[in-house]
Amino acid sequence: MKDIRSIAKSKVLVLDGAMGTMIQQYKLQExxxxxxxxxxxxxxxxxxxxxxxxxxxxIIEAIHKAYLEAGSDIIETNTF
Structure with missing residues (x-):
């Protein structure tokens, strides 16, 4: 596996997006x-x-997968 610094020298890395907004789309209940x-x-x-x-x-896995499928190179943890 390559070091993230060496990869970043060769291309722009795309980070995932908002986690909270994606969670809201699921309209979860208590x-x-x-x-x-x-x-x-x-x-x-x-x-x-x-x-x-x-x-x-x-749900968390599905959101992370969606970001990867959309082209994200990096996904963050589900922490707020």
Whole structure:
């Protein structure tokens, strides 16, 4: 695997885009954020997008794949 610095010398690298905006398109509900692990958590979790890496990894993976398919060279983690 090449070092990112050497790749950047030969081409412009494209970074992925907004994660939050992509998540909003899924119109997720409270249960999506809770999953099994946080089912009984004492407060609302909807909007806590970091949790989706645990409760809905399928959505996070789909978003990352979409960015790669669109031509991104680099994708960031799902953290806010």
């Amino acid at each position: 249960d999506d954020y809770r999953g099994v692990r946080f089912k009984d958590h004492h407060s609302d979790l909807k909007g806590n997008n970091d949790l989706l890496s645990i409760t809905r990894p399928d």
